[in-house]
Amino acid sequence: VAGPCRKHRTDERLRMSVKRKEARNGFAEIAPGTRSVQRPEQEQGEQKLVLRMELRSDPSALSVVRGAMERVAELLGFTAEETRAIVRAVDEALANVIEHAYEGQGGLPIAVTCSRVRGGDAKRGEGLEVVLEDEGNAAEASELKGRDLEELRPGGLGLHFMRSAMDQVEFTRNGGKNRLRLVKYRHLIPAHSCK
Amino acid sequence: VQIAARSSDGLIILDITGDIDLAHSPQMRKLLMSEIKEKGTPKVFLNFTHVRYIDSSGIASLVEGLKASRDKGSRLILYALNKNVYEVMQLSRLQKIFEIYETEEQALTS
Numbered sequence: 566v567a568g569p570c571r572k573h574r575t576d577e578r579l580r581m582s583v584k585r586k587e588a589r590n591g592f593a594e595i596a597p598g599t600r601s602v603q604r605p606e607q608e609q610g611e612q613k614l615v616l617r618m619e620l621r622s623d624p625s626a627l628s629v630v631r632g633a634m635e636r637v638a639e640l641l642g643f644t645a646e647e648t649r650a651i652v653r654a655v656d657e658a659l660a661n662v663i664e665h666a667y668e669g670q671g672g673l674p675i676a677v678t679c680s681r682v683r684g685g686d687a688k689r690g691e692g693l694e695v696v697l698e699d700e701g702n703a704a705e706a707s708e709l710k711g712r713d714l715e716e717l718r719p720g721g722l723g724l725h726f727m728r729s730a731m732d733q734v735e736f737t738r739n740g741g742k743n744r745l746r747l748v749k750y751r752h753l754i755p756a757h758s759c760k
Numbered sequence: 761v762q763i764a765a766r767s768s769d770g771l772i773i774l775d776i777t778g779d780i781d782l783a784h785s786p787q788m789r790k791l792l793m794s795e796i797k798e799k800g801t802p803k804v805f806l807n808f809t810h811v812r813y814i815d816s817s818g819i820a821s822l823v824e825g826l827k828a829s830r831d832k833g834s835r836l837i838l839y840a841l842n843k844n845v846y847e848v849m850q851l852s853r854l855q856k857i858f859e860i861y862e863t864e865e866q867a868l869t870s
Contacts, residue, residue, distance in 0.1 A: 624783035722816035
């Protein structure tokens with residue numbers, strides 16, 4: 566269903582900026598031909614920037630982001646199952662921004678920033694932090710609650726997918742901007758031995 | 761996403777190719793609802809062999825289709841789901857709600 570400003574979409578282009586890591590860190594260029602962010606490598610305490618994408622609120626951006634997230638998760642050493650979960654969580658988060666925060670309106674800004682974070686304890690290894698930022702509507706409290714899965718009805722599963730996939734899901738709003746922080750750690754001890 | 765249709769007496773098979781996400785689930789939903797609600801097709805099969813990914817909007821479209829088929833007394837049958845798609849069905853706790861088969865042969869003889 567076309568949003569009120571769908572006509573503007575044709576004029577909008579997906580702009581994806583990729584932060585390339587140096588070869589010594591084991592990172593390759595993720596999307597050849599994309600523009601790199603023109604700023605020095607960001608290192609905030611235990612965080613290291615891996616990738617920053619500046620997108621527009623167009624559903625066609627979803628497949629691009631899924632592809633990029635799959636590469637990022639693989640490069641950070643996540644298993645195939647963990648990688649699928651991360652891709653799913655970020656995809657659902659981005660779809661929520663497009664569909665709810667921006668109410669389906671195209672051409673509006675979304676930033677996705679992926680950083681390498683340290684685990685900080687014996688069970689958690691290095692992790693991936695993904696931060697999505699937008700300037701859309703604030704989420705309603707009911708939208709952040711999720712829903713009962715026993716109920717057979719369409720919709721309301723996105724948040725459940727995010728929480729199932731990630732170790733941390735934090736939503737904040739500040740200065741008219743929404744910020745969703747998703748973190749997943751590589752688990753060093755097999756789940757069956759954690760009691 | 762591309763959807764091709766194969767039909768026979770009382771049934772239709774929709775061969776879906778691509779990712780069923782927010783960009784493409786409306787197309788699948790429209791076709792599904794047309795077969796179930798408007799045409800009243802007794803058996804609608806969805807072939808997922810070439811579906812790499814499905815998101816919650818795709819699942820919502822399937823649930824809507826399932827509810828419509830129950831209302832009509834018809835059947836909505838899914839088959840050949842890959843690991844990624846089946847995981848999403850499990851996460852949604854829908855793997856036992858939908859009729860799901862491994863192969864087309866199993867689905868058609870069900």
